[in-house]
Amino acid sequence: MIVVSPMRSHSLPIGDIPTQVFRSAEPYRDEVVLIDAESERQFTIDDIITTSTKLAAGLTLQGHGGRVISVFDNTQLQSVYVYYAALMAGGAYQSLDTDVSEGDLQNQISFTQTPAIFTSHAHLSKLLGVIKGLDISVYVFDHPRSPNSEDTLACAAGGIHSSSSSSSNGSIAGCACDDGAESGCCAPVADLLIDDPTFVPVRITSKNDAMRKPAYLAYLPDVYGSAASATHTQRPLTISHYSLLSSQRLSRPPGLLDAHRTAISAVPFSGAHGINVIAHFPMLSGSRVIQLNKSNPSKCLSAIEKWKAGILLANYPVLASIDAAAKRVGDRIAVGSDSFDANSLSVIFIHELRVPQAFKERIAALFQARLVELYSYIETGLIAGVITEHPRIDGSVGVLCPSVKARVVMNGSEVDEGEYGEIHVSTPRLEFSEENKFFCTGDYGKITADGVVIIKARMKDLIHTKSNLIVAPTDIEKTVLANTSIVDCAAFGIPADGDPGGGDGGLQLPFVYVVPATDNGRLDMNSILEPLAKLYPGICGSFIDHIPKCDKGEPRRLLLREIATKKVGSQ
Structure with missing residues (x-):
């Protein structure tokens, strides 16, 4: 469909x-339309x-x-x-x-x-x-x-x-x-x-x-x-x-410049998204962009306060540094002995997808602002993200943008409405032939009849079990993180027979690494896995000190898979 x-x-x-x-x-x-935050x-x-x-x-x-x-x-x-x-x-x-x-x-x-x-x-x-x-x-x-x-x-x-x-x-x-x-x-x-x-x-x-x-x-x-x-x-x-122009709307909204049209950019413009931020977005939308040269937490919060910005354009490393250094104190945000008024901020746009849900919730609570994941690729331009449904659907990245079409495919065939598979999109930016108009995103998710896009995982990260289940790692992780004695985790698949070469026909066993809270030495792995075993037969797991992550905040599942496979194979 x-x-x-x-x-x-x-x-x-x-x-x-x-x-x-x-x-x-x-x-x-x-x-x-452009202001250098430093000079x-x-x-x-x-x-x-x-x-x-x-x-x-x-x-x-x-x-x-x-x-x-x-x-x-x-x-x-x-x-x-x-x-x-x-x-x-x-x-x-x-x-x-x-x-x-x-x-x-x-x-x-x-x-x-x-x-x-x-x-x-x-x-x-x-x-x-x-x-x-x-x-x-x-x-x-x-x-x-x-x-x-x-x-x-x-x-x-x-x-x-x-x-x-x-x-x-x-x-x-x-x-x-x-x-x-x-x-x-x-x-x-x-x-x-x-x-x-x-x-x-x-x-x-x-x-x-x-x-x-x-x-x-x-x-x-x-x-x-x-x-x-x-x-x-x-x-x-x-x-x-x-x-580039196909992703832009050549019109300006009426009204005076205010917080909703003042954006702080902490995004380096070494990519197509960045050049859009300084060259297209402000001139076509009637907005102004204040560009940060150094995006440490204090400079970012200071710029929001000074310019009374309503929009923050950021990436995961920027938000992660703020998350680590800042805390909410009343109606202000504190970094060390300094505090900032960031109450003008209403929306934070982030280009990375699949950022951990707990992280997104912390950022939204810290700023008391809406966090919007922009779903896009350089090849396609913007797919979804700016307009979101209400009430919000878990895992949603918003509604398909104007002039965008999409379908969901699994094993070479389109699936029915509500079913999961790989998301394929067609946008004005694509210049493919009549025989191949869709871009394969590599994202596992679904699209509602109303055009709402829900993303669960990358296709390469799916766990294909011996019981013929296709499992998204985030489904396991959400269940595990519901335990308040656990601060982080990462799920992935390991070869079903412990063979690093691929196992039984490429089928896998679900495996989860768990980071317990520092004050919880009595946490037992069996008690964590027991409620999961009915949903994910054969699931196993182990404790780990921390989850290694890439610069976009996603767990490094390939590295963790190699470590776990060797661990299981040596037992």
Whole structure:
């Protein structure tokens, strides 16, 4: 059964991103849409349009038009200029994550053959080491010799020559590029910002061209092998102009700017979600985004209080750090000896799914705000999350977004309404052929006739038992965590005969690791497993000091499975 979103569809834009976004924002050019939380520098729509246009003219003049232009900085708001300039110059934008290894960074740069990279002084040394010997121009946002380093992009190494600011050897004395740059020169970005009235941005006028033309380069992590010897690789993915715009609504709600249209962003914009936060969301929605450069608990709470924000855009690591450090004291939130008024906050958006339920409940209680999981993939755009049902269904991530269709499939066939299986979706961002319009999410769940999406687990984490049951680990975990003497647990399947090679036809026994409360030395594993045995025959378990988790808060089930399998096999 195919379920269509109950939300009213909106017309999809056709064309290039700068034209569509700037045209929508034109009447509001004086509005402030971006604010740097640390420096309090404000970006108006007029500033973004004007500076991006000048930068696009400069990139074109330097021969970088039609190429992939990169940024190597996760928090620099001036990246928004580079994003729009790259597209206006007929090229694409690539965000290079500062947290990746030098090898992965080198692969990303080589894959796109980017001719120009923008970065900040803090990341310059790593970048120069990776691109040594390559013909790549490097532009530094905060160059010390910039005429106005706080307001402009600042430095160019290896690509632009300055006749007025350069020393006799072609470099600027004291430039951060001097350490490690073997050739080329540094120059103020004023040489790159060209006020050229004859410059005409590259336009896209047809849907087919908008679907084919890359706008954004992203990288998805792939992991192969066992937990002990996993191989981490990165899979490149290009997103077109049409794909990015298809997830946006080109309209502004009426009314003045208030808490409901003021967002604190603690999300690094090294991914497609992040660039949407600073480049699309505020300009198209009439909102303002205050971007945090450092998202420690005190800075995040201080920003919410100062700007009276109604929205927090966060990820699991940010919320986990707040959860560990903060507590509710009356109508304020305390971190150490400091306390903050966060009562303006009403919604917290988080991109990660399958965050432990107990964690979500703690965060919602701490902020006394609604926590909304945004269900999306880079390939699909937003699937569900912003509009949620009432009353809330356990495990729900909200209602299918406008123009989204979905189905649930198990063993190659669509299942009936109310049954669980793998969720497949079709969204405007997908550019598949007529024969294959659905994206396989790898998520195990169901969809109601009203379009409410319920997620239980990843398909790869399901436990296939010898009694022909398919068990979601969260079902076991919820039952175990109902015991107040237990603080954490993780369920998974181990080979039915204890054989690490796969067991009896790949069938499994349910296994649960349990973390008891520190003051509960009398807890007995048999008493925990006994009520579970009727529902999950053959279930076994063991105590553990802590549950290892990934950076999204999910238990590292593959690692735990390997440990448990060896433990059972040795008995």
